[in-house]
Amino acid sequence: MSKRYLFAPGPTPVPEEILLAMARPLIHHRTPEFEQLMAEVREGLCYVFQTSGEVLVFCASGSGAMEAAVTNILCAGDSALVVQGGKFGERWAEICRAYGVRVHLLEVPWGEPVEPELVARALEAEPGIRAVLVQASETSTGVMHPVRALGEIVRRYPDTLLVVDAISALGAVELPVDRWGLDVVVAGSQKGLMLPPGLGFASVSEKAWRAVGRATLPHYYFDFAEEAKALRQNTARFTPAISLVVGLRDALERLRAEGLDQIFARHARLAEATRQAVRALGLELYARRSPSNALTAVAMPEGVDGSKVEQVLSGKYGITVAGGQDRARGRIIRIAHLGYADRFDVITAIAALEMTLNDLGCRVELGRGVRTAMELLQ
Amino acid sequence: MSKRYLFAPGPTPVPEEILLAMARPLIHHRTPEFEQLMAEVREGLCYVFQTSGEVLVFCASGSGAMEAAVTNILCAGDSALVVQGGKFGERWAEICRAYGVRVHLLEVPWGEPVEPELVARALEAEPGIRAVLVQASETSTGVMHPVRALGEIVRRYPDTLLVVDAISALGAVELPVDRWGLDVVVAGSQKGLMLPPGLGFASVSEKAWRAVGRATLPHYYFDFAEEAKALRQNTARFTPAISLVVGLRDALERLRAEGLDQIFARHARLAEATRQAVRALGLELYARRSPSNALTAVAMPEGVDGSKVEQVLSGKYGITVAGGQDRARGRIIRIAHLGYADRFDVITAIAALEMTLNDLGCRVELGRGVRTAMELLQ
Numbered sequence: 001m002s003k004r005y006l007f008a009p010g011p012t013p014v015p016e017e018i019l020l021a022m023a024r025p026l027i028h029h030r031t032p033e034f035e036q037l038m039a040e041v042r043e044g045l046c047y048v049f050q051t052s053g054e055v056l057v058f059c060a061s062g063s064g065a066m067e068a069a070v071t072n073i074l075c076a077g078d079s080a081l082v083v084q085g086g087k088f089g090e091r092w093a094e095i096c097r098a099y100g101v102r103v104h105l106l107e108v109p110w111g112e113p114v115e116p117e118l119v120a121r122a123l124e125a126e127p128g129i130r131a132v133l134v135q136a137s138e139t140s141t142g143v144m145h146p147v148r149a150l151g152e153i154v155r156r157y158p159d160t161l162l163v164v165d166a167i168s169a170l171g172a173v174e175l176p177v178d179r180w181g182l183d184v185v186v187a188g189s190q191k192g193l194m195l196p197p198g199l200g201f202a203s204v205s206e207k208a209w210r211a212v213g214r215a216t217l218p219h220y221y222f223d224f225a226e227e228a229k230a231l232r233q234n235t236a237r238f239t240p241a242i243s244l245v246v247g248l249r250d251a252l253e254r255l256r257a258e259g260l261d262q263i264f265a266r267h268a269r270l271a272e273a274t275r276q277a278v279r280a281l282g283l284e285l286y287a288r289r290s291p292s293n294a295l296t297a298v299a300m301p302e303g304v305d306g307s308k309v310e311q312v313l314s315g316k317y318g319i320t321v322a323g324g325q326d327r328a329r330g331r332i333i334r335i336a337h338l339g340y341a342d343r344f345d346v347i348t349a350i351a352a353l354e355m356t357l358n359d360l361g362c363r364v365e366l367g368r369g370v371r372t373a374m375e376l377l378q
Numbered sequence: 379m380s381k382r383y384l385f386a387p388g389p390t391p392v393p394e395e396i397l398l399a400m401a402r403p404l405i406h407h408r409t410p411e412f413e414q415l416m417a418e419v420r421e422g423l424c425y426v427f428q429t430s431g432e433v434l435v436f437c438a439s440g441s442g443a444m445e446a447a448v449t450n451i452l453c454a455g456d457s458a459l460v461v462q463g464g465k466f467g468e469r470w471a472e473i474c475r476a477y478g479v480r481v482h483l484l485e486v487p488w489g490e491p492v493e494p495e496l497v498a499r500a501l502e503a504e505p506g507i508r509a510v511l512v513q514a515s516e517t518s519t520g521v522m523h524p525v526r527a528l529g530e531i532v533r534r535y536p537d538t539l540l541v542v543d544a545i546s547a548l549g550a551v552e553l554p555v556d557r558w559g560l561d562v563v564v565a566g567s568q569k570g571l572m573l574p575p576g577l578g579f580a581s582v583s584e585k586a587w588r589a590v591g592r593a594t595l596p597h598y599y600f601d602f603a604e605e606a607k608a609l610r611q612n613t614a615r616f617t618p619a620i621s622l623v624v625g626l627r628d629a630l631e632r633l634r635a636e637g638l639d640q641i642f643a644r645h646a647r648l649a650e651a652t653r654q655a656v657r658a659l660g661l662e663l664y665a666r667r668s669p670s671n672a673l674t675a676v677a678m679p680e681g682v683d684g685s686k687v688e689q690v691l692s693g694k695y696g697i698t699v700a701g702g703q704d705r706a707r708g709r710i711i712r713i714a715h716l717g718y719a720d721r722f723d724v725i726t727a728i729a730a731l732e733m734t735l736n737d738l739g740c741r742v743e744l745g746r747g748v749r750t751a752m753e754l755l756q
Contacts, residue, residue: 010617011404011407022401023397023400023401025384025392026392026574027698030700060437061616061618063616067599099596100596190617196404196619196621217596218595238439239389240439240575242568243574243576
């Protein structure tokens with residue numbers, strides 16, 4: 001018997017009931033039944049994004065929604081300030097460059113959050129910047145960027161938008177879109193929303209809609225205005241990923257039933273327990289400050305290869321975590337406590353990590369991290 | 379009890395076994411298990427597309443793959459010849475225009491296939507045309523365009539590509555990509571592949587790959603070269619729609635087990651039975667020539683509103699068909715015999731149509747169409 005546990009920061013586990021809901025026979029998307037479904041989904045998305053605006057739904061992964069954010073609000077030659085402190089910050093820059101947007105890089109060391117003051121200064125120095133692109137939770141490093149503070153800075157510039165990749169943050173950490181003045185917030189289905197990958201989302205503020213009206217970058221499949229028009233009629237412009245939308249309704253209902261405050265508190269508790277357990281084992285967090293409550297990136301001790309840890313966790317213990325990407329390859333493992341996760345997931349992950357480290361000759365006291373987590377999770 | 383039947387030309391019914399396969403717990407996409415899955419999928423797609431080249435897989439609906447086809451092979455200011463004989467022909471033109479491609483329209487009356495001779499003449503008259511964009515099966519009209527003949531014409535032009543939307547044709551009608559010289563062939567998951575919507579596909583010929591090397595239209599999410607690179611390592615560039623890919627493996631296995639020749643013969647038989655049954659009822663086909671074997675568009679008799687027929691079929695009989703779009707709205711209904719469809723689906727659809735027409739005061743002899751279909755399907 002090989003029982004498997006999925007603790008990667010996306011895809012995350014999907015509740016069994018939702019898996020089965022998505023296995024129901026397909027319904028057609030040009031029917032009153034689908035319209036009713038979309039009406040519920042629209043309402044649920046507004047709740048989770050904490051916005052009174054429309055949250056657009058794309059049949060695409062989160063990166064598609066990131067591209068949509070860029071091409072729907074900017075023109076070729078526009079300047080954008082990209083906060084680049086990890087792999088997904090790099091993705092913002094790549095997308096901008098692919099479309100001829102001038103990128104001002106604000107490079108942040110991997111494992112650190114951006115200093116809001118640096119964003120403020122960059123905007124002062126370059127008044128032509130039309131968008132600030134950032135991650136809420138940088139999935140590659142496990143760092144939270146100070147999105148709230150950035151919202152306060154960017155809202156002082158009438159022609160500058162704050163665009164937030166909340167792919168691993170939405171439904172895990174507090175991110176009140178309207179209240180914090182976040183202009184475009186992008187998310188995906190396979191993280192806090194507890195669904196398989198395949199849906200991308202974007203909220204659009206009033207300020208962002210004005211930019212949409214002026215933007216000239218080419219796009220067709222990812223079109224904010226056209227998609228919003230379809231959505232207001234409770235439908236989708238192109239054939240949507242119907243089975244995922246069916247699951248989405250159920251996932252949103254679950255989130256609503258638990259309540260956002262409880263959800264954020266649960267993620268905070270699980271994250272804190274994971275972090276304390278990791279520290280109790282003498283390991284360090286890769287996020288030196290502002291660690292994300294969605295996932296914990298654990299720095300591997302000297303002489304331990306993170307890829308090897310990942311392999312043993314998977315091969316011997318049935319535990320899927322994520323390794324490091326690019327410059328963090330082999331140097332970290334990333335353990336998610338995101339979405340459909342509870343205290344015993346944390347305990348399982350820490351127990352497996354302890355056993356794996358011992359297997360690899362890195363002696364840790366068995367149960368020390370687990371006990372620490374248990375004390376915090378009781 | 380309300381038992382439902384889905385006879386729309388997409389989404390089409392998904393076999394129960396595949397629905398349940400997709401309901402299995404999520405696997406991570408950066409694992410040997412997923413790589414094994416993708417290796418099988420790649421092979422199965424080559425079989426279904428009848429190509430030795432790579433078939434790219436996108437997390438998007440078919441329209442996303444259509445956009446990918448345009449932006450990966452053309453430059454701004456390039457000329458494209460668009461065969462426009464229905465709603466999806468219009469989509470080719472819209473995508474081209476969104477990206478600054480000059481569109482030469484070859485307008486074909488709805489319900490008719492394009493004359494290959496007209497394409498040949500257009501290419502002679504405009505030697506700068508870089509791509510001919512066409513549908514194999516125009517889902518909005520139920521017409522097959524003569525793709526094979528177009529392949530013979532376009533292959534004479536070394537710098538012109540034939541781009542085929544096979545979204546409702548793939549896995550339903552003969553379309554040997556390599557043999558017919560089709561340069562880019564686009565498909566979606568929710569038609570002949572018997573899956574939910576959410577995956578888009580594109581095959582790319584050697585000739586098309588050379589154009590990819592020269593193309594300069596901006597794109598990021600839909601990138602042929604990057605996606606092919608990831609695919610050759612049995613992975614995907616961005617988080618793929620994992621659950622749909624799991625279903626895809628099973629669907630491809632089924633197609634292989636039945637065999638393409640048998641599949642095409644089955645679709646031909648079901649289509650012919652539907653057409654003869656419709657004619658036996660005194661109704662006309664909307665496709666005056668070259669009707670598609672994937673779906674049958676039935677012209678409504680004078681005084682009968684197709685939207686009303688659609689409503690009664692759905693509300694009273696539990697049968698979902700598609701109505702007409704745009705200029706065909708209210709004038710046709712479209713019955714699919716596509717993908718997971720057998721003889722009793724045709725009999726059910728015709729039986730329901732007969733009853734519905736009688737309900738609406740359009741007297742037809744009950745059982746006349748059904749009997750005609752049965753004779754052909756025995």
